[in-house]
Amino acid sequence: xxxxxxxxxxxxxxxxxxxxxxxxxxxxxxxxxxxxxxxxxxxxxxxxxxxxxxxxxxxxxxxxxxxxxxxxxxxxxxxxxxxxxxxxxxxxxxxxxxx
Numbered sequence: 001x002x003x004x005x006x007x008x009x010x011x012x013x014x015x016x017x018x019x020x021x022x023x024x025x026x027x028x029x030x031x032x033x034x035x036x037x038x039x040x041x042x043x044x045x046x047x048x049x050x051x052x053x054x055x056x057x058x059x060x061x062x063x064x065x066x067x068x069x070x071x072x073x074x075x076x077x078x079x080x081x082x083x084x085x086x087x088x089x090x091x092x093x094x095x096x097x098x099x
Contacts, residue, residue, distance in 0.1 A: 002038070046083055053080050 001009075013023035053076050060072045 049083055050080060053083075 009024065010020055013020045016023055016026075018026065057073050057076045060069050060076075064072060
């Protein structure tokens, strides 16, 4: 949480005349959420990372021995999947069972 986000939450809690922890709990249980101000920047960073992974994979396909290229490509796909899975889950509105 950024300092600016903390300030917004504290002000909203004060306006609701609730302690911050009770305000957050009430908002969470009601399904209301606080949207991070930097989500667009994070999505852009993920897009950049995916583009770089694709460039690396293309270069590997051109220059590496077939088995080495396959191993590297599989590892790059694992990285790509790890980067994208949380983004896709939250963009689809999925609720994680983990905290």
